[in-house]
Amino acid sequence: MMPFKLVLLWTDGLLWLLLALVGLYVWRVRRHEHLLQPWRRLSRSRSGVASAVILLAFVAVGVLDSLHFRLPLEKQAGGVVRHYSPEVLSVFDLLVGPLRKQPEKTYSAPFATQLYAKETIELPGGRQLRDYPRLKYGGAHLADPAGEQAGDIAATALEGGAWALVAGWGATLALVLWLARRRRISPGAAWSLVRHGRDEIPWRTFLGTVGMLILFACLAAAFSAKYHIFGTDKVGQDVFYLTLKSIRTGLMIGTLTTLVMLPFALLLGIMAGYFRGWVDDVIQYVYTTLNSIPGVLLIAAAVLILQVYMDSNQELFDTVAARADIRLLFLCIILGITSWTGLCRLLRGETLKLGEMEFVQAATAFGVGHFRIIARHILPNVMHIVLISIVLDFSGLVLAEAVLSYVGVGVDPTMQSWGNMINGARLEMAREPMVWWSLAAAFVFMFVLVLSANLFSDRVRDAFDPRMK
């Protein structure tokens, strides 16, 4: 019997489906040289490689965070039926164990050793003192924080740096050996290829980005064993942990919403532009109508209906995570349904233009069917618009999530998300003294994710345009 119980949440399932589709695509591309070409081109661009590495790191965190399971309860009296903890964990939670298990009482600043709020401390002599109490975990190993902290931080940084150096050289070595094997050259030749940037793939950029990620990971690992590097939030949870957990929520909202929205936008937009006439009229009326209803209203209505359904069918959702997850899924679906109109309108316009192009007419003259014309001629030629608007929407969706959390119809309050963090920051910023670190942490991570997604999609668009050299 397994020592744990696998939990497959809805969004997990969809994520795995998506990954399977990507895998299928990769398999197909690897077998066809001309499909491989654009990706080769992509691998030659510096910003493409760098942003791909960062995106992959984000995706890796998101994927690790999507392997859910429940641990058995400790107290087992040898009964036949095993009982599992109601808490759903992910592989990622295990990896970052201490972050999760070291809650403070309330706010504390990054690298602080004391709480951010004064409390009445009871001194050994029975006297009472109103001061900032020491943190339970953050810097707890220090006897005299004021005197020792600077030295400890430097030592920890050195330790982290050393680890990063080792890991970085390890990565370089692995790359050189792999390259030597693949190109069938000596490791020395492979090394000089990488070192002088003579290969067509910018390995130095690749290693630089990987090195930076490793450095960040090592430093974060070294420090977060002793401190809260991004501080703690109102209930004392480590903000760094929350931010990392939010990656999955952000990716889910970005990708699943797009997955829901794309079929509508692509199908209806292209149909309207290609077939024109009454098809166009009907689709235009639909999206004009949908557009004129405030999106928040629709979303609020849908989420509230779901809430009512969940409340009346509690037996369907055995854990808090399952409830939060189904809410996330619904949010993605409803966001998808309300947000396809913009892309649809763009695609309709572009298809109207393409439909007049002579290569489409030439295909018609060959008796090529409508479906094939759309698949072979229209779709590839509108893909750049799709790509750009997906990425632009991605950041918009993450922000929309924040706005919806504000209204109270966003993701479940128990679910970590940048939206919830930003929403919380609303009160924190108004506080005196101000609590800035949750907002800053959410901002930095969102910024890096959205920026690298933007850069990456830009490169992808260039690489897939045969006119670009």
Added chain:
Amino acid sequence: MLEVNNLKTWLDAGKTQVRAVDGVSFAINRNETFALLGESGCGKSMTALSIMRLLPEAGRIVAGSVNLDGQDLLELPEIAMRTVRGKRIAMIFQEPMTSLNPVLTVGRQIAETLYRHTALRGDAARVRVLELLDAVGIPDAQVRYHDYPFQFSGGMKQRVMIAIALACEPDLLIADEPTTALDVTIQAQVLELLRKLQREHGMAVLLITHDLGVVSEMAHRVAVMYAGEMVETAERGEFFANPRHPYTRKLFASLPGAVRRGEPLETMRGNVPPLDSDFVGCRFAGRCDFAWRRCGEEAPEWSEVAPGHAVRCHLVGSGAANSPLCKRGAGGDFSGANIRDTVEIPPNPPLQRGEFCSTRQPSSQEQSCVHRLALKGREAAPEQRERPVPLLDVCDLKIHFPIRKGLLKRVAGHVYAVDGVSLAIGCGRTLALVGESGCGKTTVGKGILQLIRPTGGSVRFAGEELTQLKGAALRARRADFQIVFQDPYSSLDPRMRIADILEEGMISLGTASPPAARQASVDSLLQQVGLSPESKYRYPHEFSGGQRQRVAIARALAVKPKLLVCDEPTSALDVSVQAQILNLLRGLQDDLGLAYLFITHNLAVVEYFAHEVAVMYLGRIVERGSVEEVMHAPRHPYTRALLSAVPVIETGSKREVIRLSGDLPSPSNPPRGCHFHPRCPHVMPVCRLNYPAATGFSATHSARCYLYGENRENGGGI
């Protein structure tokens, strides 16, 4: 007055420098028209923009001087340059559709220049604008002052552009392909206007064009540009009588026309060399048939062959006596003779012509629609009865587009794009469909191919009615007729490889089904159109315009059609490339027995290429006949005007140009009676009442006009 010295303009293109203009010198005097002639990409427009200092972001002038009345424009600060532009030098651009601001009335756009450069304000400026509108021949200037550009036709817009350019009576007018986007009849009007204005104002004109005909009508002096530098300059008469540079000669020789009918046109091999490299020898050497050792080693200097006539060529310069040509004794005349044709079409086994095209006796019912029309009211001669049934027989084709208005999209009217066209094409024949833009020629082509479903009439292909065919039955027929489009840039999907483009039709129509067979036929098709089979893995953007057009032709041939509709296949191409494509099409017709419906507005091409001609005006065919009949003995006043408006290269007598007033009327509201009557110089009362019936002049030649035949009697009677 204007003197350009050793002008060099380079464009930054990533790592390299494109030397768009590389040492150009010329001078223009007052009252003179100086024509800069050359093919696309040779630096004509860049020269003009350099003079105006309106270069694109990447461009910069690296050397040279531009002196306007002794003042070097390149030295001026930008703020001083702004007083030169518009006031002393004005420019007209090629595309009148995009050079006017669509949200301002034309009056305001003309006044803008006046406000900038003169002290005229308010009513005075308004009066001046009205004067200008009058001067450029826009009727009802008072009313049109307040009209927006979309309310003007192309020719009218170009007149407005000219009015803007002339507003401050500039010393120099730069006209960058001023009539390329216009129809011949409109072109004749605009050229006449430019000549008139030049006479009145005594300004200098720098005319940039690729059209030898326009040069011959307009220019006093001519300079030929090639690959960023000038290669020949001469007075107009001398230039046309005695061109000396091999490039110029090739340009002349590649012009299609009646004289060269039946023989292949001369073409140049290769392409214009890339301008980002250093040139050691002559830039034309790689394409020149007379290149010898010296051409590759030493750049030729100017050598004067006659007063005012200079050439950059080693063949005429000093030391030309050493050239192999002279040794061979060919003398100075090196045209004709040993000229290789670049289009090498490998001999093909003659295609199995379809059963239909084999000789076959038609029954009387199968008599084509056109012949029935032509023979109406006449005794059908027996030999005419025995004519074979044409491959394509179009009878009374009508294509009307509904105009919808209002919330419920009610039909408010129709655009009568094609309104009763009948034509017939026999196997292996070429029918040219001629007319101005907007007359419905392209719509006819698409209607025949069933790309646009006709509103009425019949299209019979090899005896089968196409308009009734649907779905699979029509698809099965589609292999027999294909189309080649005008613009090779938009007719190939930029995201498909050449092999995929060529395969598409084969897959769709099920010819050559195993993939290996398809690949083999892709290879042979590419060879057939003069491209190498290796090019099939490349994308369209890697090819030049002419090569793309070859790919487009190969795509059409992939399904082994019997009829090819060529919709202006050469109008987007340069003259020398046009010659290659025409040679290719001719060769294919000889080898494969293709029939062409050749839609064009270029009458020289028609004379060279077609067997029969049909002239279209506003959705109807006004005259048809064999090419000799229509081109040499035109009957319909429109055909005559069209033919006379074509600028021709001539050195001798001035022909009389029939000027048509006004523009093509709107096809949504055609004039009552004969559609041509508002512009016809011979209009009679009867013309305003009914559309004339066809009058036959011979078995093949007929026209629809009241001037002839029974129509005349009827006309006289009313």
